[in-house]
Amino acid sequence: MVRLSVPTIPQAILSSATSSKTISPAAAVERIAEFLAPGNVAVITGAGVSVDSGIRAYRGEKGIYLNPNYKPIFYHELMDESPKGFGFRQRYWLRGYLGYKPVLDALPNPTHYALAALQYKSFVPRLITQNVDGLHHKALAGIWDKHTMQHHVLELHGSLHKVHCKYGHVTDRNTFQHWLSTANPQWKEYADELEATGQKPRTNPDGDVQLEGVSYDDFVVPVCPTCLLEGRQNSVHKPELIFFGESIQPDVKDRSFRDIESSSRLFLIGTTLATFSAFRLLKHALELQIPVLHLNVGPTRADGLPGIEKIELESGKVLKDVVRAVLGSKADEDPVVRKMLVSGVVRPPRDDE
Template sequence: MRVSVPGIPQAILSSAGSTKTISPAAAVERIAEFLAPGNAALITGAGVSVDSGIRAYRGKDGRYMNPNYKPIFYHELIDETSKGFAFRQRYWLRSYLGYPPVRDALPNTTHFALAALQYSSSITQLITQNVDGLHHKAFSDVWNVEKMSERILELHGTLHRVHCKFGHTVDRESFQDRLSAANPQWKAFADNIERTGEQPRTNPDGDVALEGVSYNDFVVPECPSCMLEGKRNSIHKPEVIFFGESIPQDVKERSFLDVAKCDRLFIVGTTLATYSAFRLLKHALELKKPVLYLNLGPTRADGITEVEKIELSSSLLLRDVVRALLGTRAQDDFPIHKMLTSGIHNPPDDSDDDRAPRAAG
């Protein structure tokens, strides 16, 4: 089976930098004008979470931060042979160490500004490619789980749940505890990371970079629910869509419906390199819906004349967009005011550049 990691076509990367320049003030005015009629759908990607300290896969030039990175594909993770077992050892060790920083990450100013826009119904539906749950955290004080599930669609799943091959589901924290109990030596290693703060590079999917490490002694525990049914099974995966895995049909259908029932499409912080997201843009254009794109660097949509693009940082603009759009309500409506005064700004250090060749891990 041949599965490739999606990317931006070379022709687009080569022509990067052709976007018209616009001042931040003019950009705020334009985005507010675009969203003013309400009933907009929103698509977000990894760029939205960068200010929460979660590194994006691609840099501002649209290319992978680590060209040597080799993700584990879906067919490798679920392979029932010894080769698949080794892939799962590698995946779960790296994910065991990489999950805590994603779990503990806090929403940034962009998450809260977008939450304010959705709370005010300027944005009706949010479709995120991110698996970190930070959009949900931004709403934790004002919406319950049911409301969030109605208004936020996690297109590529979530890191916060795990299921075995027979469908038994467990929350991620409980699964982390199982991994800790089965691997006391790696639990000690993880505790040392917490004490020293020397966290390995963490990717948006919770995978970390490890060099010179053997995965052979890492134990992936068997599913206790399967054991109660008289089965032995240690094949688990997070509820994340892996490369080479199809998005569930109900999620795909809802994503198309969310775009169709809105009047316009706003896209923030994503290159749309994965087709599951890019096809939603195509769907919006087929339905003749206006599209506004806010992203730093090249995207898969560059060159599509119907797409209006603003190439500025979301953290620079979106809180001002909310104030411009909502006027006095931005101050008088307490949940919105709180959102506009909340959020961290803690992007990875500029020196954290992964372009130098290194082991894929």
């Protein structure tokens, strides 16, 4: 199994980054549509895809990983049963408690709906997302049932929307949030105040918020009620996402490789490929001589690799037009596609959040 490490782009790539050849949105639409038109395309999405939904990317101009002082919590720290580990869980769950609602309330943007249309029309039978926000699923809600979505969308790094304790008892995240509210009325009051005043803490893609000058010592992490019924005290919980230092489950890893192997082309969107779990899928595609097109703004770990065509544009500016170019008149004739192509919010995070 491969463990998820803190995402990095080699300094040599960052140092040698140059301005890419400019391309007009119209030319980009034509090229992307030409690439997608044969179908059987695998898509890998990253945090950049969700920026228009109000969720900050890890990298980019204001990404959290550009802050050298940022220290994420590692898997072994979160699961440590010593008092030090309990402190890590207090920090994680307080920040996660405040950061989950902005992610829960986020709505799909035009990129999510454009990709959903391409999935619905079978041009993109396999989508692999590094995101844990569930927005690809929201864009397909009402079109596909849960089973169909799971078949066509692979969440490579898991999901924020479920929590499990160390003994495997699974809880819906909304229920867990209620447990946290009940155990921490003072923070419930603070969260209600934020919502009432329209304030949003600066939230990262994994639901973590940035808090300054806050003590975590009094935050209560609730005991698992199922464990209590089984005669044990246990407050070690984690969301069903992959933490730094944690291994991706073998079935997820195996499926991600199969999804690449079953595809004729690979389209990368909004990802720097800084995490090895995604970068190795690109490497696998290149080994299989699968054509690769990369739509992203800024340096990426893949820059300079032979066999990759890169377009530097924001996906939200072109993907709906790409769908229209691929489908032609069918884009207007199909009521499902027609609705998708007029759906989607554009609410990028404010600088003052």
